[in-house]
Amino acid sequence: MTELTPQKLKAMLRNMLLIRRFEETLKKLYQQGKIHGTMHLCIGQEATATGACAALTIEDKITSTHRGHGHCIAKGADVKRMMAELLAKETGYCKGKGGSMHIADLEIGNLGANGIVAAGLPLGTGAALTSKMKKLGYVVLCFFGDGASNEGAFHESLNLASIWKLPVIFFCENNLYAMSGSVKEMVNIKHISERGTAYGIPGITINGNDLIEVVKTTEAAVARARSGGGPTLIEAQTYRWEGHSRSDARKYRTRAEEKEWKMDRDPIVLFKNQLTRNKTMSEDEFGQLNDEVNQLMVEAVTFAEQSHHPDLNALTEDVFA
Amino acid sequence: MRTITYSEAIREAMSQIMRHNPDVFIMGEDIGVYGGAFGLTNGMIEEFGAERVRITPISEAAITGCATGAAMTGMRPILEIQFSDFVMIAADNLVNQAAKMRYMFGGKAKVPMVVRLPGGSGAGFAAQHSQSLEAWMTHIPGLKVVQPSNAYDAKGLMIAAINDDNPVLFYEHKLLYNETGEVPREEYEIPLGKAHVKRTGSDVTIVATGIMVKKAMEAAEELEKDGILAEIIDPRTLVPLDQEVIINSVKKTGRVLVVHEAVKRGGYGAEIASMIAESDAFDYLDAPIKRLGGVETPIPYNPGLEQKAVPQVQDMLQECRKIVME
Ligand SMILES: Cc1ncc(C[n+]2csc(CCOP(=O)(O)OP(=O)(O)O)c2C)c(N)n1
Numbered sequence: 003m004t005e006l007t008p009q010k011l012k013a014m015l016r017n018m019l020l021i022r023r024f025e026e027t028l029k030k031l032y033q034q035g036k037i038h039g040t041m042h043l044c045i046g047q048e049a050t051a052t053g054a055c056a057a058l059t060i061e062d063k064i065t066s067t068h069r070g071h072g073h074c075i076a077k078g079a080d081v082k083r084m085m086a087e088l089l090a091k092e093t094g095y096c097k098g099k100g101g102s103m104h105i106a107d108l109e110i111g112n113l114g115a116n117g118i119v120a121a122g123l124p125l126g127t128g129a130a131l132t133s134k135m136k137k138l139g140y141v142v143l144c145f146f147g148d149g150a151s152n153e154g155a156f157h158e159s160l161n162l163a164s165i166w167k168l169p170v171i172f173f174c175e176n177n178l179y180a181m182s183g184s185v186k187e188m189v190n191i192k193h194i195s196e197r198g199t200a201y202g203i204p205g206i207t208i209n210g211n212d213l214i215e216v217v218k219t220t221e222a223a224v225a226r227a228r229s230g231g232g233p234t235l236i237e238a239q240t241y242r243w244e245g246h247s248r249s250d251a252r253k254y255r256t257r258a259e260e261k262e263w264k265m266d267r268d269p270i271v272l273f274k275n276q277l278t279r280n281k282t283m284s285e286d287e288f289g290q291l292n293d294e295v296n297q298l299m300v301e302a303v304t305f306a307e308q309s310h311h312p313d314l315n316a317l318t319e320d321v322f323a
Numbered sequence: 324m325r326t327i328t329y330s331e332a333i334r335e336a337m338s339q340i341m342r343h344n345p346d347v348f349i350m351g352e353d354i355g356v357y358g359g360a361f362g363l364t365n366g367m368i369e370e371f372g373a374e375r376v377r378i379t380p381i382s383e384a385a386i387t388g389c390a391t392g393a394a395m396t397g398m399r400p401i402l403e404i405q406f407s408d409f410v411m412i413a414a415d416n417l418v419n420q421a422a423k424m425r426y427m428f429g430g431k432a433k434v435p436m437v438v439r440l441p442g443g444s445g446a447g448f449a450a451q452h453s454q455s456l457e458a459w460m461t462h463i464p465g466l467k468v469v470q471p472s473n474a475y476d477a478k479g480l481m482i483a484a485i486n487d488d489n490p491v492l493f494y495e496h497k498l499l500y501n502e503t504g505e506v507p508r509e510e511y512e513i514p515l516g517k518a519h520v521k522r523t524g525s526d527v528t529i530v531a532t533g534i535m536v537k538k539a540m541e542a543a544e545e546l547e548k549d550g551i552l553a554e555i556i557d558p559r560t561l562v563p564l565d566q567e568v569i570i571n572s573v574k575k576t577g578r579v580l581v582v583h584e585a586v587k588r589g590g591y592g593a594e595i596a597s598m599i600a601e602s603d604a605f606d607y608l609d610a611p612i613k614r615l616g617g618v619e620t621p622i623p624y625n626p627g628l629e630q631k632a633v634p635q636v637q638d639m640l641q642e643c644r645k646i647v648m649e
Contacts, residue, residue, distance in 0.1 A: 038626055039447025090625040101449045101624030117451030118409065119381050152380035154412070180381055182357035188380040253356040317628045321620045 004221070006214070008282050012291070014056055014213060015277060018048035018270050019295045021072040024081055027299050028071070028088060032248055036307075037088055041102040042069040046243035049269035050175045051076040053216025054143055054238075057224050061140045063111040063129050065122030068103045069175075069242070070115030073145050077112045079105070085302040091309035098312045099320075111140070119180075120146060120153035123172065127159045130170035130227075141169040141227040143220070148237075149180020151194050160201040160235065167232035171223045172203075174235070175210060177242040182254040198235035210238025211269040214276075241267065324505040330363050332474040332506045333439075333495065336481035337364075337401055339510050341371055344399065347485060350377040350386060351403030351439075360405045361441055361500055387413035387438070391421040391490070394436040399485060406452045407440035407494065421490040422465030433488045437481070443496040443534060443584055444633055450621035453629075455533070455585035457494045461561045461594065467491040467515055468561040472536035474504035476559055479513030487515060496534040496584075518565035520572065524552035527578040527643050530569055530595055532558060535582045535634060542639035551647050561591055569595065570604045577609035578646045584633045587616025610646050615639060 004010070025043045032041065044051065051072030055064065058077075066073040074084060079095070087094025088102055095105045106114035113129060116122045126144035133140045150156055151174060163170045174194050178185050191197070198205030208219050216238055223234035241263040245252045252260075277283040327335070341347050348371075349364065355378045358365035368376040379386045383404060390400040404410045410417065417438070424432045444453035461468050467489055471477040477495070484491040521536060522543055531539035536557045543553040554572050558564055573579050579599060581592040592614040599605070599612055615634040623629055 039449065039624060087624075096624070098625040099449070099621075099623035099628065101447065103451070104449055104624070117449065118412075149381045152382045152385075154382065154384050180352075181360075182353045182355065183378060183380065187378070250357070311627055312623075312625055314627060314631050317618055317623065317631050318620050 006217070010056070011277060011282055012287070014052050015270070015273055015283070016291050016295065017052045017076055018213070018273065019291060020081065020298065021048045021051060021075050022270060023295050023299050024075060024084070025071060027303060031088070031303070038090070039101050040247045040249070041088070042247050043244040044069045044072040044242060046263065046269070047175055047177060047210070047240045048072060049213040049216055049273070050173070050210045050238045050240055051145070053213045054145070054173050054220045056217050057220035058111070058141070058143060060110055062224070063113055063126070063140060063142045065113045065126040065142070065144045066115040067122060067145055067147060067150070068115065068117055068119070069147070070103070070105060070145070074105050074107065074112055074115065077107070078110045079107050079112065081298060082302045082305040085306040086309050089306040089309070090311065091306055092312040092316070093305070093309040097316065120150040120155040122146060123150070123155050123159035126170055127163045127168060130163065130168035131166065133169055134166070139228070141171065141224050143171040143173050145173050145175060147180055148174060148176040148178070148185045148189065148194055149183060151197060152188060160198065160203055160233070163233040164201045164203050167230060169227035170233045171220065171227060172233060172235045173220070174237045175240055176237050177240050179242070179246070179255065181246045184254065193237055195235055195237040203233050203235050205235040205237065207237045207239065210240035211267050211272060213269060213273045324507060326503045327474060327506050328500065329474045329477050329495070329502050329504070330361065330500045332478035332504070333481050334363055334365070334367065335506070336478045337485070338367065338370065340482060340485050341375060346397065347399045347401065348375040348377060349401045349403065350379055350390060352379055352381055352405050354378055354403055359403055361497065363500070364403070383409050383412040384416055387416035388420060390436050390438070391416055391424070391434060394434045394490070395424060395432050399435045401437045401439060401485065403439045405441070406448070407442035407456060408451055408454050410438070410440060411456070417460070417466065417490070418463050422463045425489070426465060434490050435488045437484045437491050437493050439493045439495060441495050441497050443498060444622045444629055445498045447624060447626060447629065449624040453622035455583070455617065457492070457561060458585055458589060458591040460492050461591055465490070466562065468494065469515060469559070470494045470533045470561060471559065472499070472533055472557050474502060474506050476513055476519070478506050479511050480515070480559060482510055483512040483515050486512065491515070494533065499534055502537070513559065515560045516563035516565055518556055518558045518568040520568065521555040521557050522553065524554035524576065526552045526576055526647055527580060528554045528556060528569070528572040528576045529639065529643070530556045530558065530579065530581045532561065532583045532591065535584055538634070538636045539582060539639060541636045542643065545636070545640055546643055549644070551643060553643060564598070566598055566602070569599065570602045573599055573604040574607045577607050580613045580615065580639065580642050580646060582615040582634050582639060585617055586619055587614055588619055590616045592616055610649050613642055613646055615642055
């Protein structure tokens with residue numbers, strides 16, 4: 003296990019802040035009509051993305067979801083290029099052709115966000131097969147939601163990864179809802195992690211808003227995968243503060259529930275308090291982190307706004323290699 | 324007559340039938356208080372309850388197979404697939420199961436189901452949420468494929484689809500949902516397989532499907548200023564196809580442009596074009612049959628590129644002028 007040095011702890015806090023500010027900025031830009039299409043914010047879920055990726059090396063890979071901004075940032079993406087992609091500019095990660103749901107960064111092991119629910123699981127399972135067959139040593143972590151665990155692709159991937167003992171971690175961000183479908187109504191077991199049993203995969207449920215718990219659990223799963231022990235199913239319980247996408251009136255849940263999660267279980271506040279309480283970090287230092295992240299956002303928006311739209315001739319580029 | 328939107332027209336069709344036919348029910352992801360991804364089922368769970376407005380998990384293969392099973396055994400399900408792109412996950416259930424049941428069982432089974440499929444580009448949803456894959460489905464014997472272009476047709480075709488005893492794929496275009504039109508309050512059917520001559524003309528026939536009908540109407544108005552009179556035909560259903568109306572129009576005008584949003588290569592336009600070429604309308608042609616379709620690329624996110632990826636009014640104008648001048 004890696005040691006959680008003060009630097010590492012602060013870096014993780016910074017990463018969570020960066021995700022939060024990035025998404026708050028997107029929300030503003032969307033309201034100003036600068037972003038078209040749709041997008042899915044992960045505000046409130048910063049600890050799962052940050053903690054899970056903190057347990058990985060740059061060689062390890064992830065697959066992400068439609069709610070992927072946090073995963074991308076945590077895996078080390080450049081927020082300027084992400085912002086440019088959201089504004090549909092040619093300097094974006096996908097040259098403006100992918101948008102929010104398709105950001106990929108293969109060089110740093112991000113095999114891509116995905117607009118098809120659960121599609122990342124078989125892809126990640128395949129990447130893990132490559133690692134095993136070519137003895138590349140990397141592990142793959144597939145992010146997905148509670149809703150995705152009802153897709154056939156989830157079940158088939160778990161089975162395949164299990165019989166072949168592949169180095170893959172199935173990381174479920176259980177934020178209690180899939181669009182409007184409450185996990186209580188869509189899944190008739192207590193914990194998504196129990197589903198591992200059917201495929202001979204250990205399953206564990208954790209508090210996804212507790213950063214350190216996320217890091218430690220993922221590290222154990224990574225160690226198991228690296229040593230040939232096969233896959234693990236992690237269910238991290240968390241909450242998405244916003245609606246499913248920008249058009250969601252949130253009629254399927256109560257404001258009281260939202261308030262409770264925001265007030266009492268904000269992963270950033272919890273972790274920040276932990277660090278200031280045990281004197282790893284001072285309030286001043288936190289203020290600095292905050293300023294630094296805000297400054298990055300200003301730069302990202304400027305970069306994105308000053309970038310060009312792709313040339314119309316780019317329409318047919320990249321269809322084939 | 325009152326004016327309602329394309330969405331409201333579809334909702335009204337479903338609701339009216341559900342009020343008197345207890346076999347009809349709807350199912351799909353988030354179709355309860357959320358109202359479905361496009362608000363199409365707003366208010367339906369309040370009226371019909373959770374038994375008949377069945378909210379499903381995100382399990383396209385399972386829910387499509389489930390609808391098929393329910394249909395075989397006496398129900399008339401209407402299934403909403405959130406974006407038509409996701410039906411690919413359920414391909415086995417549609418293509419190998421629903422489409423073939425009746426035939427395989429020697430006519431013993433029937434599969435009266437409607438699958439609602441919001442398709443098309445223009446909303447910035449990028450490559451996995453913007454496709455027009457209807458031509459794929461027209462290749463499968465046993466599936467009917469419907470593509471309403473306006474509110475009036477949407478209601479009449481939906482009622483016909485629900486009353487049909489076969490699997491019917493109902494392709495809706497996201498950009499048409501808020502389009503309004505005059506729609507009668509009462510139930511009425513537009514029979515599947517009946518094309519509509521939207522506009523008569525003598526110089527060129529434009530056969531347009533789905534949202535392209537609207538664009539073709541705009542193009543026709545422009546063309547009229549040049550003295551070119553376009554006749555516009557909306558097949559409304561791809562399977563079964565109303566060949567007669569198309570052939571008669573081509574015989575009259577001697578020129579034809581077929582236009583759809585789906586990628587041109589292998590698109591349904593190819594089918595319509597060869598149908599014309601194989602008919603006796605061939606002898607009446609004064610110019611080669613022309614097709615306009617989507618560019619051979621996935622749908623990009625960038626708005627400028629997205630527009631360029633599918634036919635626009637301008638493209639139709641250009642093409643029609645060429646056809647008529649030649
Ligand atoms: C195959 C497929 N079906 C449906 C959708 C529409 N959709 C996008 S996200 C979503 C909910 C996903 O819920 P979950 O997996 O729990 O992830 P969360 O949104 O909670 O992060 C739905 C229904 C889709 N994109 N792909």
